[in-house]
Amino acid sequence: MLTPSEAEKKFLGILGSLESLSDIQAAGIVRRDGLMIASSLPKEMDARTIAAMTAAIVGTAETCTAELHLGRFLQVIIEAEKGKLIATGAGGEAILFCLVSASGNLGLVLLEMGRAAQQVSSQLEEI
Secondary structure, eight states, X not given: OOOHHXXXXXXXXXXXXXXXXXTEEEEEEEETTSOEEEEOXXXXXXXXXXXXXXXXXXXXXXXXXXXXXXXXXXXXXXXETTEEEEEEEOSSSEEEEEEEETTOOHHHHHHHHHHHHHHHHHHHHHO
């Protein structure tokens, strides 16, 4: 069983690996109830607000896919002028999100996010 500080170090390591991709500008891990677990957001962004919004967006997308009988929710992508927000489930308790540059390679980002989400899920099982 990991201590909270060991878990935080592991989560920050996972986020650091994601941010080694130049297309990813920031990343975070959020509990499904909207509380931030770990993040690498710029200081000018309010982590609590982003965590709550990300959880709400994913929760709504999950409800939508269930109601429309589209199968299991995979990810949500919000595309705007200056970039993208991509969020995906990371086990039953967490959500992984990334802020991606407008010209970012979505295929590569989604591949790396899938790997990172599995790592987050595994780490949460150890806590």
